[in-house]
Amino acid sequence: MLRGMVFGACLLAGSMAAAQQAETLADIKQDLAVLTVELRNLRSELNTTGSPDLGIRGSALDRIAAIEGELQRVTAKAEELEFRIGRVVQDGSNRIGDLKFRICELEPGCDIGKLGETDPLGGDAVPTAPVAQPATPPATDALPFDGELAISEEADFRSAADALEQGDYAGAELLFAQFRETYPMGPLEPAALVGEGRALEGQGDSREAARRYLSAYSGFPDAAVAPEALWRLGDAIAALGSIDDACITLGEVSVRYPGSDAVSRAEASRQTLGCQ
Missing domain, CATH: 1.25.40.10 (Tetratricopeptide repeat domain)
Structure with a gap:
């Protein structure tokens, strides 16, 4: 009787471990799929939508005003894309770091403490602005x-x-x-x-x-x-x-x-x- 209970407990523990591992792998596949979609959407932002037609005509002041307005529009669009790219990079980097941690848990002998920091998507860290110091020019x-x-x-x-x-x-x-x-x-x-x-x-x-x-x-x-x-x-x-x-x-x-x-x-x- 006792031997049967021990054997049943071992089977139950083994099935729970297998289920946990299967669920973890499924989560990893899901995260990878989501990350792939996000990167694909970001890549589509790099495609042009046709030849630009600024319509810069008229007098010098009219052309200056038109160029000024176009510069403001392009600047606003660039800032919007920069913000979106920053969010994708941060989220993607966090997801990759989480995947590395979870995969390490599944691999025998993997030391989580030696994983180190995850490099951001793109390979380069986001540059930080220099610390402002008071300037005292003559x-x-x-x-x-x-x-x-x-x-x-x-x-x-x-x-x-x-x-x-x-x-x-x-x-x-x-x-x-x-x-x-x-x-x-x-x-x-x-x-x-x-x-x-x-x-x-x-x-x-x-x-x-x-x-x-x-x-x-x-x-x-x-x-x-x-x-x-x-x-x-x-x-x-x-x-x-x-x-x-x-x-x-x-x-x-x-x-x-x-x-x-x-x-x-x-x-x-x-x-x-x-x-x-």
């Missing part, structure tokens, strides 16, 4: 931003600005581009765009310079360098041969930024071009 060499900056951010910007002032336009272009890549959409982004535009203009590339000035003005209309960006944009348009559009753009400086230092410079440019 009063005679103030940055075009009234606030706190990371020490490395200030140093990198000054290096690019120094190269520009020394006439090393190719070096300044590279340093400003690297700065914008290292500190994307930071407080000095509009000033870096203007600096990169000046470096390009110094190398005779007025077209790309105009694009940088337009990005600085349209993307950051309230920035300290926005009046300068609009004035330099007018000059760059004139260098490209569109005198009428340049005159209109230069005339907008006094309308949009009355009292700024760029007003007198824009007016001097208008007189040089013979604007009416």
Whole structure:
């Protein structure tokens, strides 16, 4: 009788263990299926929906306004996708870590303590913003931003600005581009765009310079360098041969930024071009 009870208990324990293992494997398959669907949906976001038609026509101001609106739309869409991608990466990474833990439980001799951290999807960790430190630039060499900056951010910007002032336009272009890549959409982004535009203009590339000035003005209309960006944009348009559009753009400086230092410079440019 006792032997029969022990044998029955062993059978029951074995069947429960098998059921638990089968259920765990089923859960793993389900999680993998869900993760695959999420990644497939994310990949579909990378497919284009056709050729864009921005419809940028009309006068210079109309085209500037249209480009400004399009930049805002694209920026908003990029931020939305960035948020969604971040959620998928975080959720997918957590699921993969959970799967590794559960598979280790099923494998004989697997030490859970040695699994380590799970790498995020994509292979790279999400970059963290540098810790902000108070910036105390000299009063005679103030940055075009009234606030706190990371020490490395200030140093990198000054290096690019120094190269520009020394006439090393190719070096300044590279340093400003690297700065914008290292500190994307930071407080000095509009000033870096203007600096990169000046470096390009110094190398005779007025077209790309105009694009940088337009990005600085349209993307950051309230920035300290926005009046300068609009004035330099007018000059760059004139260098490209569109005198009428340049005159209109230069005339907008006094309308949009009355009292700024760029007003007198824009007016001097208008007189040089013979604007009416």
